Amino acid sequence: MSGTPRLGLGAKLKALLTGESRSAKGLTPDSWDDLEATLLGADFGPDVTDELIGTMRQRVGQLGAIDDDDFLRLLREILEEQLSRFDSTLRLSDRPAVILVVGVNGVGKTTTIGKVAKFISHAGRSVVIGAADTFRAAAVDQVATWASRAGVDIVRPQQDGQDPSSVAYQTVEFALRNETDVVIIDTAGRLHTKGGLMDELTKIRRVIEKQAPISEVLLVLDATTGQNGVRQAEAFLEHAGVTGLVLTKLDGSAKGGFVLAVQERTGIPIKLIGTGEGIDDLQGFSPVAFAAGLVA
Amino acid sequence: MATFGELSTRLTDALKNLRTKGKLSAADVDGTVREIRRALLDADVSLDVVKEFTAVVRERALSDDVNKALNPAQQVVQIVNDELVTILGGAGRRLEFAKKPPTVIMLAGLQGAGKTTLAGKLAKWLVKEKHTPLLVACDLQRPNAVTQLEVVAESAGAAIFAPEPGNGKGDPVKVAKDSIKYATDKQHDVVIIDTAGRLGVDAEMMKQAADIRKATNPDEVLFVIDAMIGQDAVATAQAFQQGVDFTGVVLSKLDGDARGGAALSVVSATGRPIIFASTGETLDDFEPFYPDRMASRILDLGDILTLIEQAQQAFDAEESARVQSKLASETFTLDDFLEQMQQIKKMGSLKGIMGMLPGANKMRDQLDNFDEREITRTEAIIRSMTPGERQNTKLLNGSRRLRIAKGSGTTVTDVNQLVTRFEQAAKMMKTVAKGGMPNMPGMPQMGHGGGSKGKKPQGKKASKSGNPAKRAAENAALAAGVKPGAAGSGGSGFGLGAGGKSTPSAEEMENLKKMLGGGL
Missing domain, CATH: 1.20.120.140 (SRP54, nucleotide-binding domain)
Incomplete structure (x- = not known):
């Protein structure tokens, strides 16, 4: 919303429902328009916004009289319900547990890997990172810096521009040899529209699975993304078999409302949340906390 | 695109x-x-x-x-x-250069917007335009951003100023300030300052960006924004406008699908024009942004101007003149066909080019099904032929076709199809080269240039012989008897799907050409 300070959804709704409590009938068409504007502004997208407003109207109708706190609580409940429909636990019981990290360019894959590595190694598990982003300039050095910050092993490509699949293979091989618990494979950012690059992901998957099953394929999504996030998820699901979402850059002003649509459309649960550039800025996904953030 | x-x-x-x-x-x-x-x-x-x-x-x-x-x-x-x-943004705006060099360009934006990659693209473009850009590594935040810029600078053929190792060490404001003096000393006429990604809500980092701006007094501050960004675009753009007061916008990752809607928001919220579009992963995927063309593209009116410009860059004039003369002298061979295909590849994605043509939007679904590897397969087939076969497709008998199919990992059917396609294309091109209109299937016959030439009475006089070689010979003999004035180039006999009618062979065309002499 141009010109206005970035208020939370709740603050905005409070502003629109100022003070006195209203009956359901007291909610004017304008209030609903404002709710729509707020939801759209949080990147929920037109479809999900329509659905949410429909559900809200129904619930408000059932409840009859409603004040602004109820209105907010109701919205939060609806969001929580929708967000918690899927299981958001990371499955890392295989040994080694292989995590493949994928996503479009610049969403924060490498940073996320650094954080996940730190998190897992702090839980007492050994970790090795496979630097399979052999495309972007200095990507290997970047992930190596994160590996040393997290105090975990790294498998680097032996030469420039090496086939990422072979780096992934060597990383799993390393883990099997050294009995490392968790393998995290970094991949180059790729736009989901590039067929050849998406095929490359399928190949990486195939090559890894020759040695060990893949426990998790995490798709990293940037919270500032708009409705394109849904298409990204669909494409990556098709080519890489994504099992979980990581939502990054939630420390900014973007709300990341589009993930609701992603979850609904693809059935892939959100598993992790990134909230900054520090190595500890990572949280497990909690529907309650996330819904509260959306309706702060 | x-x-x-x-x-x-x-x-x-x-x-x-x-x-x-x-x-x-x-x-x-x-x-x-x-x-x-x-x-x-x-x-x-x-x-x-x-x-x-x-x-x-x-x-x-x-x-x-x-x-x-x-x-x-x-x-x-x-x-x-x-x-x-x-x-x-109305009429497009170009990059403004300082009257007294160096021109200072500062890049700013969110994390992952594509600033460092853009710095490389900008540098490469400037090098091509005969400038001597200096890349300045002021992203001392993100791990190994400095290394990345070094690699990018090298492939762009530009100089780099990176006195600090980065990874959290060093003062970007000082680096930026020193770079100006360095550029003046070393006579670089453009300085490109790559800064760390920052969030609009991060007051401290925004102040740092403002300080870099103050220290360097840039001629252009470019705000790099991801074309995929959502509703947050406005808030972010406004935060950067207040923070560093950018002068122009660069839209990145435009090679993805859809989106870019945020571009409209950013421009209308800040009043700053979009100057460049970044459209791919290599350093050449970079072009000026044309608001008017983009708007007509949104309306599916095509972006013919961009298409022409791209085509011009890929096709050097000499090459196309050579092909033109080849066409005119009718020695267009599979080798030329191959070269043309490589030119098309150079031009960029075929889908991208098709997407820019008016009405192509309706074909988008078909385009999505179109496999660009088809071109690669075609290349493989042609490369499996001997030079002699490439010069003269008539040599291709069954056994040769089988050999070619095996050599290129395709089937004889594929080879047959290619040869047929090539022969049709060659015919069409000859017609065009002679100033006629190509006869497209399903289209009404159009008149060709030079109204004085009569239509060739092909349909009536051509031999109906089932033997191609015999037919060609007979046709040639027939054609030789026709008066020059009566022979034309765009006759309906060239129709691509001309069923039972015999079509003129290369030899025949050669004869016609000789007859017409200098009259072309």
């Missing part, structure tokens, strides 16, 4: 109903406006901009001068186009 594809499709859909109706009613306009609103929201255009946009379109669509017009639907398209151009 299937830019704005979805928006384009949706608006086309929204306006389809309008196109089929003779007259505009208020209900028509409202329905259309609703579609446009939803399409724009789906494309991540900010709600405020959408409201403004649809209000203006509605008002203008309902005004009298539209209803009086001959074709109201076209007028609505025009209105939507006008408004899109207005929002996208």
Whole structure:
């Protein structure tokens, strides 16, 4: 919303429902328009916004009289319900547990890997990172810096521009040899529209699975993304078999409302949340906390 | 560059109903406006901009001068186009250079927007334009951003100023300041400052960016923004406008699908023009941004100008002159065919090019099914032929075709298809080279240049012999007997799908050519 300070959804709704409590009938068409504007502004997208407003109207109708706190609580409940429909636990019981990290360019894959590595190694598990982003300039050095910050092993490509699949293979091989618990494979950012690059992901998957099953394929999504996030998820699901979402850059002003649509459309649960550039800025996904953030 | 594809499709859909109706009613306009609103929201255009946009379109669509017009639907398209151009920033703006070098360009934006990659693209482009850019590594935050810039600078053929190792060490403001002096000493005429990604809400980092700006007094501050960004685009753009007061916008990752709707928002929220579009992963995927062209592309009117420009860069004039003369002298061979295909590859994605052609939007689904590896397969087939075979496809008997199929990992059917396609293409090209109109299947025959030439009485006189070699010989003999004035180049006998009619062979064309002599 141009010109206005970035208020939370709740603050905005409070502003629109100022003070006195209203009956359901007291909610004017304008209030609903404002709710729509707020939801759209949080990147929920037109479809999900329509659905949410429909559900809200129904619930408000059932409840009859409603004040602004109820209105907010109701919205939060609806969001929580929708967000918690899927299981958001990371499955890392295989040994080694292989995590493949994928996503479009610049969403924060490498940073996320650094954080996940730190998190897992702090839980007492050994970790090795496979630097399979052999495309972007200095990507290997970047992930190596994160590996040393997290105090975990790294498998680097032996030469420039090496086939990422072979780096992934060597990383799993390393883990099997050294009995490392968790393998995290970094991949180059790729736009989901590039067929050849998406095929490359399928190949990486195939090559890894020759040695060990893949426990998790995490798709990293940037919270500032708009409705394109849904298409990204669909494409990556098709080519890489994504099992979980990581939502990054939630420390900014973007709300990341589009993930609701992603979850609904693809059935892939959100598993992790990134909230900054520090190595500890990572949280497990909690529907309650996330819904509260959306309706702060 | 299937830019704005979805928006384009949706608006086309929204306006389809309008196109089929003779007259505009208020209900028509409202329905259309609703579609446009939803399409724009789906494309991540900010709600405020959408409201403004649809209000203006509605008002203008309902005004009298539209209803009086001959074709109201076209007028609505025009209105939507006008408004899109207005929002996208009116006439395009170019990069401004300082009167006294060095010109200082500072890049700013969110994390992962593509600043470092853009720095490389900009540098490479400037090198091509005979400038001597200096890349300055002021992203001392992100691990190994400095290394990345070094690699990028090397492949762009530009110099780099990176006195600090980065990874959290060093003062970017000091680096930026020192770089200006360095550039003056070393006589670099453009300085490109790559800064760390920062969030609009991070006050400390925004202050640092403002300090870099103060220290270097840049001629251009470019705000790099991801074309995929959602509603947050406006808040972020405004934060950067307040923080560093950027002078222009660069839209990155435009090679993805759809989106870019945020571009409309950013421009309308800040009033700053989009100067460049970044469209791919290599350093050459970079072009000036043309608001008017982009707007007509949204409306599926095609982006012919960009297409022509790209084509011109890929095809050097000499090469095309050579092909032209080849065509005219009718020695167009599979080798030339191969070269042309490589030129097309150089031009960029075939899908991208097709996407820029008017009306191609309807073909988008087909395009998505089109496999660009087809070109690679064709290349493989041609490369499996001997030089002799490439010169003369007549040599290709069954056994040779089998050998070629095996050599290229294809089937004989594939080889047959290619040869047929090539022969048809060669014929069409000859016609074009002679100034005639190519005869396309399913299209009415058009007249060719030089009205004095009569139509060739091909259909009546041509031999109906089943043996191609015999037929060619007979036709040649027949043609030799025809007076020069009576022979033409664009006759209906060249029709691609000309069923039972015999088509002229290469030899025959050669003869015709000789007869026509200098008359071409």
